[in-house]
Amino acid sequence: MDKEEADRLVEKAKLCLRSGRKARALQLLYEAQSIYPSTRARVLIDAIQKNGGGAPSEANHVPPPSGWRDEDVGQQETSSDASDEKKTYTEEQRQSVLRIKNCKDFYEILGVTKNAGDEDLKKAYRKLALKFHPDKNFAPGATDAFKAIGNAYAVLSNPEKRQQYDQYGDQCSASATPQHAGHSHPGHYRSFYRDFEADISPEELFNIFFGGRFPTGNVHVYTNQGASYSQFYQPRRRRAYERREEVAEDNQSQNTFTALLQLLPVLVLILISVFTQMMATNPPYSLFYKPAMGLVVSRETQHMGVPYYVDKSFEKEYRGAALEDLEKTIESDYIEHLQSSCWKEKQQTWRIKPEAV
Structure with missing residues (x-):
């Protein structure tokens, strides 16, 4: 196994030499020699x-x-x-x-x-x-x-x-x-x-x-x-140089992951905001005149004659049973509004009486 690993490192060093990276090639050759000394690696080191x-x-x-020995490496090359x-x-x-x-x-x-x-x-x-x-x-x-x-x-x-x-x-x-x-x-x-x-x-x-x-x-x-x-x-x-390269790559990956985690809450808020805006729709009516929402067309319920305001496209969307159900809701809201207004007036009246006495 040591010999195979040393041969692999020597071949890797030769690739580095072809690309001009002598320092990296030398590093790999040193490792090869420390694992399984050979004449091939030794001579490459000497030449570099x-x-x-x-x-x-x-x-x-x-x-x-100890136990160092030369390895006879022969290479067969064909004539061209x-x-x-x-x-x-x-x-x-x-x-x-x-x-x-x-x-x-x-x-x-x-x-x-x-x-x-x-x-x-x-x-x-x-x-x-x-x-x-x-x-x-x-x-x-x-x-x-x-x-x-x-x-x-x-x-x-x-x-x-x-x-x-x-x-x-x-x-x-x-x-x-x-x-x-x-x-x-x-x-x-x-x-x-x-x-x-x-x-x-x-x-x-x-x-x-x-x-x-x-x-x-x-x-x-x-x-x-x-x-x-x-x-x-x-x-x-144990391939210290390669370990340093791997650690650097791992650190870079961890830094990227950490940055994404830090941005995750912001991304979630943005998505929620967009989703809310997409899902939110303006109410079809209002008991009060609201031009900012487009509710400017005045109407009255057929049963109680409660006034309310709608947009210009209201008649296209609400007809028949849908209109009747909506007007029932409008009348119910109107009654609740009156009850709330009466309660507030009573509260104000009770506060005024003790002051008058």
Whole structure:
């Protein structure tokens, strides 16, 4: 399970590299190493550190975990010569590919001397990687040339592999020549002796340098001198960075929910007000003249002759039995109104009499 989780984190880090997010990629690679150390993650960390990804603090420096072992990660890549030939290319591009094919060692591939420093290697790689990238160079064999350039830089930029290559490279070349005697291209352009293969793919290396795309301006790459593999391991952490992102998202959701709760009473009041206005209707009559409500047409009940006021559309809505029922209600209201008025007058009279005495 640890190995699967580490592989998942490495793949996620590669996606971050393609989008130019080196810091996030580095974070994921550290986690992968703490869960299940592998050469693949280690080399990606080393490459990012050497090319401007930022170094871990010394306070968090710990040695490699016990039981650390390399994981041999091989990647099978198919040649795209057949599809490349269908696309247009210049004679200069074809000749450049042939030059890479005929190179005898990694130094010749990059066009640098054997005492070239890191900056010289970076400068040479940037120039050649852009020139031979399969998306830009469609000459036959350009893809393999691009791989050769990436492999050469990955080996020579690693002090340990470079030392081994300088010591045994020529011997491997001599022993490998008979195996490729039947091929028309000398050197180790295609084989890249197993002992000196890079632990990082050419595309991954390109993404580290250029963020997965061709640069539109000047590219500045900064070197972290003195970095060692022992710096690239940290204690196991439970994805603290991802937890912080999740907490931030949860807090944002909670804040939104709280705001909605605070607005809920206001919304309820608005809805009640609207509903009340929709349901409320003006009374069809009034015992008094009320122009504000449109009750301006004077009428009298047929039985008692009680005066009341209605609107102009009253006769269209109330006829026959409906009119009789309404007038009964009007007469009842009128009687109650008279009784109430009489009661008020009596109350006033009783108050006046004691004062007169």
